[in-house]
Amino acid sequence: xxxDYDVIIDEMEGKLRPPTVGMVPYEPxxxxxxxxxxxxxxxxxxxxxxxxxxxxxxxxxxxxxxYDIVAARIYTEIxxxxxxxxxxxxxxxxxxxxxxxxxxxGRLVNEKVGMSYHTMTLxxxxxxxxxxxxxxxxYHFDFMNxxxxxxxxESPNGFKRWMIEYExxxxxxxxxxLGGVPTFVLTxxxxxxxxxNKNVGIRPAFEDVIEANKVLHMPAKINx
Amino acid sequence: xxxxxxxxxxxxxxGKSAVPYLDMCCNAALEAMDDAGxxxxxxxxxxxxxxxxxxxxxxxxxxGAASAVVDTLNLRPAMAETVExxxxxxxxxxxxxxxxxxxGMCDCVLVIGGEAMREVTGWEGTDFVATMLHPxxxxxxxxxxxxxxxxxxRLCMDKYGxxxxxxxxxxVKNHDNACLNPNAHIHxxxxxxxxxxxxxxxxxxxxxxxxxxxxxxxPVSDGAAALLLVAKDKQEELxxxxxxxxxxxxxxxxxxxxxxxxxxxxxxxxxxxxSAQKAYKMAGVGPEDIDVAELHDAFQILExxxxxxxxxxxxxxxxxxxxxxxxxxxxxxPINTSGGLKAKGHPxxxxxxxxxxxxxxxxxxxxxxxxxxxxxxxxxVNFGGFGNNVVSTVLKAE
Amino acid sequence: xxxxxxxxxTKCGKLHHPRYIVCQNPDCDGREFEQIPLEGKCKLLTWTxxxxxxxxxxxxxxxxxxxxFENGVRATGQIGFDxxxxxxxxxxxxxxxxxxxxxxxxxxxxxxVYGFVFQKA
Numbered sequence: 001x002x003x004d005y006d007v008i009i010d011e012m013e014g015k016l017r018p019p020t021v022g023m024v025p026y027e028p029x030x031x032x033x034x035x036x037x038x039x040x041x042x043x044x045x046x047x048x049x050x051x052x053x054x055x056x057x058x059x060x061x062x063x064x065x066x067y068d069i070v071a072a073r074i075y076t077e078i079x080x081x082x083x084x085x086x087x088x089x090x091x092x093x094x095x096x097x098x099x100x101x102x103x104x105x106g107r108l109v110n111e112k113v114g115m116s117y118h119t120m121t122l123x124x125x126x127x128x129x130x131x132x133x134x135x136x137x138x139y140h141f142d143f144m145n146x147x148x149x150x151x152x153x154e155s156p157n158g159f160k161r162w163m164i165e166y167e168x169x170x171x172x173x174x175x176x177x178l179g180g181v182p183t184f185v186l187t188x189x190x191x192x193x194x195x196x197n198k199n200v201g202i203r204p205a206f207e208d209v210i211e212a213n214k215v216l217h218m219p220a221k222i223n224x
Numbered sequence: 225x226x227x228x229x230x231x232x233x234x235x236x237x238x239g240k241s242a243v244p245y246l247d248m249c250c251n252a253a254l255e256a257m258d259d260a261g262x263x264x265x266x267x268x269x270x271x272x273x274x275x276x277x278x279x280x281x282x283x284x285x286x287x288g289a290a291s292a293v294v295d296t297l298n299l300r301p302a303m304a305e306t307v308e309x310x311x312x313x314x315x316x317x318x319x320x321x322x323x324x325x326x327x328g329m330c331d332c333v334l335v336i337g338g339e340a341m342r343e344v345t346g347w348e349g350t351d352f353v354a355t356m357l358h359p360x361x362x363x364x365x366x367x368x369x370x371x372x373x374x375x376x377x378r379l380c381m382d383k384y385g386x387x388x389x390x391x392x393x394x395x396v397k398n399h400d401n402a403c404l405n406p407n408a409h410i411h412x413x414x415x416x417x418x419x420x421x422x423x424x425x426x427x428x429x430x431x432x433x434x435x436x437x438x439x440x441x442x443p444v445s446d447g448a449a450a451l452l453l454v455a456k457d458k459q460e461e462l463x464x465x466x467x468x469x470x471x472x473x474x475x476x477x478x479x480x481x482x483x484x485x486x487x488x489x490x491x492x493x494x495x496x497x498x499s500a501q502k503a504y505k506m507a508g509v510g511p512e513d514i515d516v517a518e519l520h521d522a523f524q525i526l527e528x529x530x531x532x533x534x535x536x537x538x539x540x541x542x543x544x545x546x547x548x549x550x551x552x553x554x555x556x557x558p559i560n561t562s563g564g565l566k567a568k569g570h571p572x573x574x575x576x577x578x579x580x581x582x583x584x585x586x587x588x589x590x591x592x593x594x595x596x597x598x599x600x601x602x603x604x605v606n607f608g609g610f611g612n613n614v615v616s617t618v619l620k621a622e
Numbered sequence: 623x624x625x626x627x628x629x630x631x632t633k634c635g636k637l638h639h640p641r642y643i644v645c646q647n648p649d650c651d652g653r654e655f656e657q658i659p660l661e662g663k664c665k666l667l668t669w670t671x672x673x674x675x676x677x678x679x680x681x682x683x684x685x686x687x688x689x690x691f692e693n694g695v696r697a698t699g700q701i702g703f704d705x706x707x708x709x710x711x712x713x714x715x716x717x718x719x720x721x722x723x724x725x726x727x728x729x730x731x732x733x734x735v736y737g738f739v740f741q742k743a
Binding site (some may be wrong): 031032033034035036125126127130131134156160196197198199200201202 | 345346347410412413414415418419421423424426427428429430431439
């Protein structure tokens with residue numbers, strides 16, 4: 001329950017909470033999937049984050065394709081956001097007919113630098129992960145006008161999708177927040193080079209698709 | 225020569241195998257043996273086992289797969305050989321089984337084709353498959369099978385006016401067919417406009433080997449299929465008299481230059497044409513007699529080109545036939561009713577045998593929702609290398 | 623930098639690339655070949671840009687093409703530039719590193735391999 005995370009904001013709590021550079025809202029978009037379904041990409045509400053947190057717990061024991069570490073880390077990242085312990089964090093969901101198909105998140109380090117966290121695909125085989133990753137990069141560069149985003153990959157799939165396909169620049173001297181594993185950077189120049197092929201979506205999002213994804217639920221059985 | 229036919233078929237669910245390679249092959253084999261009523265141990269009548277596989281040794285670290293299968297299934301002391309002809313290993317195994325029975329050396333032969341590709345990463349798999357390219361002139365360059373398919377597609381586009389949309393039409397059809405096949409790897413329908421619309425094609429159907437896109441090529445699959453073959457004159461005696469005899473009426477292979485650039489006409493698939501002509505001649509039929517065909521659509525352009533090289537459609541018109549929906553299950557020349565390699569999946573060594581399993585079902589009238597009405601004569605093309613070693617088979621319902 | 627060669631049958635004169643053990647002329651059975659540098663102008667017959675590269679290639683894409691040299695020999699190779707690739711265009715061949723790692727039994731070793739890299743004429 002979201003109210004479990006409510007606390008009284010006294011002076012001490014006020015001091016514990018992170019500052020903000022001021023985030024602009026992410027305008028929802030519709031991405032057509034090959035199956036003929038329309039996926040809506042939009043920000044997740046705090047209520048939805050609580051639901052996602054509960055639903056991904058079973059994945060902690062799912063080592064295949066690194067779902068265990070990604071799920072566990074997303075869980076704590078959601079907590080960090082609900083508890084106001086991470087600066088300028090955002091969560092987007094991709095959803096089809098009200099069912100969550102994937103989750104992405106990250107945060108802003110400062111006005112110019114972004115820190116990409118995770119991309120988790122729940123509906124596999126229809127490029128949901130690739131689309132959601134592009135959507136979060138779109139947020140950093142085209143909504144927040146940032147200069148660069150720090151990125152790491154937990155799985156070889158991620159490494160191929162991000163590091164190789166976007167030609168990310170290695171910057172191993174700057175440890176990423178996710179455990180200090182080798183950091184790669186998507187610069188604005190690389191984003192401009194690759195975004196035409198990677199970032200799609202229809203805006204404004206169709207009303208019926210927005211409506212169909214007003215209330216979200218997780219897949220009844222997470223089959224990854 | 226003796227008449228040779230198929231009395232048993234088996235097929236695992238293609239996709240990601242939950243069991244090890246050897247178990248997968250044995251599961252397909254047992255299904256084919258049970259279909260025909262063949263026994264193991266003291267009651268075994270199988271003289272020979274052939275296993276078609278490209279990578280059991282290299283990918284799964286299992287050499288001598290056929291010896292392992294014979295022992296695991298308790299078919300000793302049957303003869304056993306593993307057959308490798310790249311992605312056409314399965315049909316090559318069938319060809320050797322045919323020869324073994326027709327020659328009189330054997331009366332009953334079990335053929336298995338199987339591959340477990342998903343044990344390695346996509347990059348390793350791509351590299352492994354590319355090892356069948358020319359060892360000095362192609363493979364070291366980083367060339368892959370999709371690279372050659374891309375270059376071949378471009379030639380066909382320039383020469384015959386094939387479009388990217390035509391490839392998508394073939395892909396959509398095969399996805400639809402696979403939805404009717406419980407053993408297919410992919411069970412999802414694909415909307416044509418979603419993979420062709422310029423506004424979002426880059427994201428929904430990205431380029432893999434320009435001009436080839438993701439939906440223009442097959443997935444990487446695990447899977448196995450099996451066939452039990454007998455001599456017609458021994459069918460009753462060996463206890464298979466109750467099963468329909470699907471005759472291997474013609475089977476032949478042909479080779480072409482290994483170095484693709486050396487082909488006189490690089491947009492031709494000479495080995496497909498020659499192997500099909502030989503198989504037709506052996507069967508005493510022509511392309512006009514074919515009721516249903518399984519063609520090797522590892523890339524959608526190959527379904528189109530093979531439909532022409534085998535004479536099902538005139539040269540340069542295969543894409544038009546696809547556009548006119550002639551190749552759908554209820555069209556005038558149904559192709560890849562199983563879903564094809566595109567959507568049924570493509571476990572290299574398994575594919576050639578899987579194609580025959582589908583055609584046997586069609587000729588027996590057991591293909592369910594994807595049954596082609598009154599199918600009597602069927603054609604399979606199993607394509608090895610980038611077309612440098614191709615096997616064609618003609619089956620007839622007796 | 624290595625040199626690329628065509629292999630000329632000493633019996634019938636047919637040019638080959640890559641190297642064969644027996645002459646490919648159906649009316650010849652030559653087994654000896656003379657090495658002739660294979661270089662210079664060539665015409666691009668077909669090409670592709672591959673985005674899913676195999677093990678050992680850490681790049682988003684590579685371009686490949688089949689060319690025909692002025693002496694009629696055809697060859698496959700990498701294309702060394704990205705913009706304006708068109709079938710039928712004139713190219714000039716160069717020799718470059720086409721692979722930096724070689725996969726051997728049990729290990730992958732750093733070892734440059736040289737081959738055709740076609741450039742703008």
